[in-house]
Amino acid sequence: MNNIESIKIYSFYYKNTEVLIDDKTYSPIMAGNACLDEKTNISGDDTGESISSKNFSYSELTGIYWVWKNTMQDVTGSCHYRRYFTCRKEPLDHSLKRILYFAAGLYKKRYGLLYTNNISRFKRQIINREEIIHILENYDAILPQPRKLKYSIRKHYDRYHNLSGNDLKIIESILQTSYPEYIDSFRKVLDSKRLYANNMFILRKEQFNEFMNWWFSVLFEFEKQIDLASYQGYQKRVIGFMAERLLSVWFHYKKLKVKELPVLYFKKLKY
Numbered sequence: 233m234n235n236i237e238s239i240k241i242y243s244f245y246y247k248n249t250e251v252l253i254d255d256k257t258y259s260p261i262m263a264g265n266a267c268l269d270e271k272t273n274i275s276g277d278d279t280g281e282s283i284s285s286k287n288f289s290y291s292e293l294t295g296i297y298w299v300w301k302n303t304m305q306d307v308t309g310s311c312h313y314r315r316y317f318t319c320r321k322e323p324l325d326h327s328l329k330r331i332l333y334f335a336a337g338l339y340k341k342r343y344g345l346l347y348t349n350n351i352s353r354f355k356r357q358i359i360n361r362e363e364i365i366h367i368l369e370n371y372d373a374i375l376p377q378p379r380k381l382k383y384s385i386r387k388h389y390d391r392y393h394n395l396s397g398n399d400l401k402i403i404e405s406i407l408q409t410s411y412p413e414y415i416d417s418f419r420k421v422l423d424s425k426r427l428y429a430n431n432m433f434i435l436r437k438e439q440f441n442e443f444m445n446w447w448f449s450v451l452f453e454f455e456k457q458i459d460l461a462s463y464q465g466y467q468k469r470v471i472g473f474m475a476e477r478l479l480s481v482w483f484h485y486k487k488l489k490v491k492e493l494p495v496l497y498f499k500k501l502k503y
């Protein structure tokens with residue numbers, strides 16, 4: 233690909249914690265900045281056109297929306313303050329550790345994730361500008377390796393999130409009305425056991441804008457049709473959870489050539 237000049241990967245935060253990367257390719261953004269009592273030195277998602285106040289239900293999507301509406305670059309990426317793409321080979325000691333995951337029943341849960349507390353060792357393995365350009369010479373998009381679920385995506389959502397029993401029915405109805413061409417992909421994705429998690433991606437400008445328009449039009453309509461006040465605690469993040477399923481649907485339908493990469497997970501930054 234010869235037309236890439238500007239690349240920005242946005243790393244979304246929700247609290248004041250260590251910023252791992254001092255690199256102009258990466259920009260930290262405080263998602264839900266409008267909801268914070270104490271502001272930080274990390275740029276927030278509450279300027280310009282913004283839905284920052286919806287962060288309790290939209291999670292990192294308030295940051296992604298801000299990026300869509302207020303920035304422009306040839307390539308746009310989404311990651312988290314503790315989750316980053318890598319295209320480097322997994323170190324041997326970590327590969328050997330995966331053998332233990334089988335015995336502990338954690339293999340599927342840890343598939344595609346490299347858990348570590350060693351920031352100094354592994355932050356050098358976070359994907360860089362040159363690696364992104366090289367991958368996008370042959371691929372349309374970069375996504376995380378899909379999570380391997382024990383159940384189908386439909387059953388997994390019903391089991392862990394769908395307390396009202398209607399969330400997926402509402403989404404299907406919205407697609408039937410506004411995007412009927414996506415119904416087949418929607419049903420196939422929900423019947424599968426592979427999910428692109430965490431709303432992470434790296435996309436060229438044209439695909440990014442197309443995806444954002446579709447994604448948020450469905451999510452905003454979904455928000456209108458549910459009672460957000462009935463979702464409590466962890467389940468208040470319902471829009472973010474639904475976004476992950478819809479991301480998988482969009483990519484299934486578009487049939488883009490996707491490079492699936494492992495994700496570095498810096499555990500010590502979680503708290």
